[in-house]
Amino acid sequence: MTQAKTGEPAASTGFVRLALDIGGTKLAAAVIEPDGRPAEPIRVPTPPSDVWAACRDLLTEVAAGQPVDAVGISSAGPVDLPAGSVAPINIPEWAADGFPIVAAIENHVPGARVRLAGDGVCAVLAEHRFGAARGEPNCIGMVVSTGIGGGIILNGRPVTGRTGNAGHLGHVVVVDPDGDPCTCGGRGCVETVASGPHSVRWAQAHGWTGADGKQLAEDARTGHPVALAALERAGRAVGSVLASVAATVDAPLAVVGGGFSLSGAPLWDPLLAAVAEHAGLSFLHGFRVVPAELGSGSSLIGAACLVDDPTD
Ligand SMILES: [Zn+2]
Secondary structure (H helix, E strand, O other): OOOOOOOOOOOOOOOOEEEEEEOOOEEEEEEOOOOOOOOOOOOEEOOOOOOHHHHHHHHHHOOOOEEEEEEEEEEOOOOOOHHHHHHEOHHHHHOOOOOOOHHHHHHHHOOOEEEEEEEEHHHHHHHHHOOOOOOOEEEEEEEEEOOOEEEEEEEEEEOOOOOOOOOOOEEEEEEEOOOOOOOOOOOOOHHHHHOOHHHHHHHHOOOOOOHHHHHHHHHHHHOOHHHHHHHHHHHHHHHHHHHHHHHOOOOOEEEEEEEHHHHHHHHHHHHHHHHHOOOOHHHHOOEEEEEEHHHHHHHHHHHHHHHHOOOO
């Protein structure tokens, strides 16, 4: 495998640490700054084939000839931490058999410490470290977008579970155990109710003629009854899941991010109403749900946090 370029003589002043974010539509990588955050990343579209070559080239480019001593990886899931592999459902080349990303990077940058986590875990880790959950050792993160992902931090540590996929909140079954079929093989998961595309489909089936989640949110804000109903349905589902999971893991804070979470009051009002309705247990008094602060770069920031863990 290609080694990182050695660069110009005397250009390197020491080792650098890199963060890599592997998503279904784009790849991003950056050098990690001394404060633990990634520098301005380089982004490329995820190619339909040879995704590894694209990751490797991206790492080589951001390292810019400097020696690398650590790489943190955020990847769309599922991930398999014990195997060091990823099998993102939206990267067809890797989805079936998985790709051993940790070994590939260890071969590419020998001696580097390589850490991997799913993008939902990375997103909540980033919010915990630098964003809306700063200073809160117990929190839930949910990403509401094309799909629904998530992650859980307990006692200041990300919860991984057996394979690294703990906190995958998108497949909590909420409202309707006989609901729509889901990509996971189940039915009625919150993802089938509250993700952007599923909300759009529901609205279309009820007479709304728009095309995407952004337009759905705009129409809801101007009072379109079907758009409002679609976002109310999504918001209530998300709020119910967050209250249930908060009760399960005893966390006082949930952070909600992802493109579809930016739908404003038509989503958030029913979300918070559902939370108020369902978070009734005494230890959940004061349970808060807040918008994410770090935007679409949060998984890359979380990837950077993986290599910056002092307890590691
Ligand atoms: Zn599902």
